[in-house]
Amino acid sequence: MSKVNDILKNYSHLNPGVRRNLYTMMNTGKLAGTGKMVIYPVDQGFEHGPGRSFSPNPAGYDPLYHAEFAIESGVNAYAAPLGFIQMAASEYPGQIPLILKVNNNDSLVKTPNPLSAITSTVEDALELGCAAIGFTIYPGTAMKNILFEQLQQYIQEAHAAGLAAVVWSYPRGELLSKAGETKVDIVAYAAQIAAQMGADVIKVKPPANEGVELEAAKKSYENVKIDTLKDRVAHVVQSAFDGRRIVIFSGGPAKGKEEVLKEIKEVKAGGGFGAIVGRNIFQRPKDEAMSLLDDIISIYKS
């Protein structure tokens, strides 16, 4: 418990309502009390379409499958868009902290400068008994002014209502190369922006790629240790207020179990607060998924 309280000390600017929900998320599931966090997100149905998302494990078409999976698996929280959360909230109220993903971006429209659509509200989150809202930003998008102002309003409204704000911070935009999106300077920048805007939990992709993307930043990184994924994760965590904000790392595209676990271990070694794994879990058959998730949780528990 003391680890959780230590972390909460960095959130003393928030009202007790928000701190209650952060506490609840950190004290749920198998990682309760460790200060680590594994979140189970299922927004791919909206983001990538149902076929791409659920056909590998057709049980996943059913929203209750995910709600039950989240409860049974011992994760800290379950995140999804409105429709999935409505089902989970109503069938299993109180059994798992819920994060309502309030904006979403589908794959039917593509643009070099993405802007997710608003798909639900803080009022929805309250009515559904959520612990937090989830919001995606794309640092680097030319739509940033609209996007950041939306985020500002959502965080302010969520905090006033005692809800935590989980921010998916995914660099994307016409000036960024595809590889650059997961280079360390860019991921660190994305974490910094989310933290400066008032995010409570920050989700980023692992800074998988070597090198530095921004010309203007290259010189600065000459003396920063960024050779291994572990090093780069450490820099990203440092960039989120020197570890004073909870930074969790997504699992990214589906891949082999060993690969997943290896990455998680490095992320953990670098000081990551946890994982947010969706496709790599729900696209596997339930038993296999449960087992993989358990391995991931075990890494963070150790």
Next chain:
Amino acid sequence: MSKVNDILKNYSHLNPGVRRNLYTMMNTGKLAGTGKMVIYPVDQGFEHGPGRSFSPNPAGYDPLYHAEFAIESGVNAYAAPLGFIQMAASEYPGQIPLILKVNNNDSLVKTPNPLSAITSTVEDALELGCAAIGFTIYPGTAMKNILFEQLQQYIQEAHAAGLAAVVWSYPRGELLSKAGETKVDIVAYAAQIAAQMGADVIKVKPPANEGVELEAAKKSYENVKIDTLKDRVAHVVQSAFDGRRIVIFSGGPAKGKEEVLKEIKEVKAGGGFGAIVGRNIFQRPKDEAMSLLDDIISIYKS
């Protein structure tokens, strides 16, 4: 857990947010999952004054004492006015479900037809991370129209925000005799009114006195079994939608341990969902209080 879910089936008219908070209250502490509930309320400082309330156990002047006591003792929830809840919420966010007592009646003003003062709001409850608001009504007071309209507004607003509504329903008013306040027809009537107004959890006094208060009701009660406290409790629970609302019974004025436990046993035998015990606990030294509370909880657990 299945007992909790059975109870929640009677609350399917509420949004998942309220049900989350009912679930949380029923799944906290030593009675978690039993469908029974013991609440620790400390509003006597406001209602009766600090000297009368806390001098028997001076540790109780300190709001953190109660917050810590509630957490350690394994009760389901802690209820108090704004000032005490502010301290509990900020020091121990998330560690115990909180019920913000939003109206309060002090003893410096006395009137045959009482009307509590509004002392805090649903917005306060959200900011402080409460699970519920608590509201006192006095069925029988000539001020009922103001009072019930306030209750209506508070329940509506609390429910919209995902908070549960716990209603203290205490018959009082110029037409009621002092003894009548705890006669079975009156307590049952108070439970019915609270239920009809949308209360989620109803707190009444044990129908301690024999006989029927209202002339017009006497004939009806000829065939109702109301001889023992257990019988009368059963009738009160029946009067709150035939057991479809959580009805809990207060401990009343300070008294001997055996007396307290005897009453609790009868209440439980009559189908009471639990107890809400304040003075009988916090006016005893901590060890003694903890032990008594444990006995009470054990009765409900058995």
Next chain:
Amino acid sequence: MSKVNDILKNYSHLNPGVRRNLYTMMNTGKLAGTGKMVIYPVDQGFEHGPGRSFSPNPAGYDPLYHAEFAIESGVNAYAAPLGFIQMAASEYPGQIPLILKVNNNDSLVKTPNPLSAITSTVEDALELGCAAIGFTIYPGTAMKNILFEQLQQYIQEAHAAGLAAVVWSYPRGELLSKAGETKVDIVAYAAQIAAQMGADVIKVKPPANEGVELEAAKKSYENVKIDTLKDRVAHVVQSAFDGRRIVIFSGGPAKGKEEVLKEIKEVKAGGGFGAIVGRNIFQRPKDEAMSLLDDIISIYKS
């Protein structure tokens, strides 16, 4: 400074804006950093009329006299109704923390159950750069429901805007004897009500009279040490959350210097956080007033 920070720990439920203003009040003047506080209030012109208030020292008819006096004397803050604060705020912006007295009660109307009139707003306080609002309640008045709801709204609005709330809690009402207003059970009750309603600083009268007012409380006080003023003050401070709220004591009616200082010494010995002295200061010639105030401050400094 560490004393101030220790006190602020009891206010962690408040946003940083309110804490800034509490900090500023506690770090101004000769008592800066001691955790003690002397406030200079001049609301008697409204409350008792100008002749009764200012004729003993006619310089006091001029609002700038009081503003300058407050600055020069080294008190922590200056409190007054709108008109006086407007002059102080505009002539000496930033030079002394200001407390806008937002309700006031004149002596042209008398009623056994007083209710002060609303005379200014939180918006006024912001425009005038005040550190806090001041609000008077009369625990015991039959008008309590209107009064407490006004207080609730003012505190909520002030806190949202980052302003502190100083509550004058003066028992008064048809059920209280004149002597009873300053008996220890009543003053302690008044402090408790203010604290429960969310007051940050509580101003009460010294519990000057011996004995217990409320019949129902007499038994409880048998074992409470209330023989001396010091004892009684200690009980009042205890009744305001066991010393977790700043309780300051008014000087009361004009009297001799020695009498004033004797009372202040006892209040301090009992754990009072400070004094709020008006008439005993501003009705004396400036030099004499300055000297007396310096003596009072010295007592709190020692």
Next chain:
Amino acid sequence: MSKVNDILKNYSHLNPGVRRNLYTMMNTGKLAGTGKMVIYPVDQGFEHGPGRSFSPNPAGYDPLYHAEFAIESGVNAYAAPLGFIQMAASEYPGQIPLILKVNNNDSLVKTPNPLSAITSTVEDALELGCAAIGFTIYPGTAMKNILFEQLQQYIQEAHAAGLAAVVWSYPRGELLSKAGETKVDIVAYAAQIAAQMGADVIKVKPPANEGVELEAAKKSYENVKIDTLKDRVAHVVQSAFDGRRIVIFSGGPAKGKEEVLKEIKEVKAGGGFGAIVGRNIFQRPKDEAMSLLDDIISIYKS
């Protein structure tokens, strides 16, 4: 103090709340009472990314480092985006005047006509106990209509709430050459626009470059003395209402200590009201930074 009051005479159009905050900023730190002002801004994490900003002195990743540095160093105020201010405000409420930077522009998106994103609000500033909001405008950007209208709304709202408005006025836009951004006519124009829009404190870059940028202005400048940096600063100060507005000058890109001090001396000689130095301070190790800042403050103190 009389210097501060002389300056405040030029702000008599503002309500006392704003003047209180200007007074507080001018009476804080080592320059208290001199009418000069050194502000410590740390918005580069957002503007340039965390690596470029903080890797030269990694202590700077931690928001508390900056809060503590600002307090210890004796500057007049600390300016940063929401996330950093939240930490400073909650940990050290009242210990240093805070300026909430309410709009920010990251380096992941580049456009010839920049428009910063809205990242926080006046309501945030009140809750966090800030003395002022900070807002960046880019005179010359084709987005000016949106930008100026945002500024107009922020200034109006901030002033109504008693907060001061500090405006970063940085010429930029497709019609301006890079060199032109710091030519005297352009910097003077930027100062004038900020002043006309109601800014209380105006931050500009030193008019480092010789020559005049705008064709239409060249003739007018034939008779203006703009040979030295000192001359040019004098013209800029003159252009902000003939010295009736506080104009402070940024330190610009990181450079050698001697260079920094030389520039500051010329700025001061030209009548600049002070400096706002970020990178040149926080990118140095703490001791060195503290020493340089002390030198800067000494220049303004002399």
Next chain:
Amino acid sequence: MSKVNDILKNYSHLNPGVRRNLYTMMNTGKLAGTGKMVIYPVDQGFEHGPGRSFSPNPAGYDPLYHAEFAIESGVNAYAAPLGFIQMAASEYPGQIPLILKVNNNDSLVKTPNPLSAITSTVEDALELGCAAIGFTIYPGTAMKNILFEQLQQYIQEAHAAGLAAVVWSYPRGELLSKAGETKVDIVAYAAQIAAQMGADVIKVKPPANEGVELEAAKKSYENVKIDTLKDRVAHVVQSAFDGRRIVIFSGGPAKGKEEVLKEIKEVKAGGGFGAIVGRNIFQRPKDEAMSLLDDIISIYKS
């Protein structure tokens, strides 16, 4: 006075508040009661930059210079953007009718279809005690829909608050030749649009150029007398509701005294209601400026 009342008869559609302010403007200064009006506008600091505006007479950098000049010179009103008006309003409240220029266009951005930025509001004008707002429109700009809607809103809001609306109507836009901007059909059209949109006072440039700009209008003008400036002015006044709206003519770019006076005389002969002269006044040394303005006023007085 009867002349003023005759003019006010054409404004009977306005509420008495607006008419009070028109009356006040027409009854101020040396032209009081004549029905003629000379306005002193100083918005060039924003529109052209401070160096171009004030270096010919550096006293003009100081906002108080203009306020004092306006009062001493006996003009009817003083018009400027927010910053200048704040100083004038606060230092000399009530001494001269003020017109708050609520939109402004700087010279750092150039576009063939200009749209001024909103820089202040009707609320500002009320707080500063202004008699009117000033608003610039550019008939002919492709941004007209935004612009006219802004004007509509400002006039509606100003009138509702009892403030008059002075409209600067300056034809400009990609379809107009530079010369065409001051041809009679265009100036007349600009006056008509302003009048139709509800302007109370219309400021246009003198229709200095001969000929007709619009092809479609040429035939219509064959029978209109537009040979001399006097003729053309008469047509412009006629186009503003046949003289039922106050139309005043700007002085245009700086030029020689004789030239200025000659133009003014012709404008007056053509029925112009007055002059609005800025640069030609404030760019001259004070004595010379005062003397020229006196000459102008004398022309309108005769």
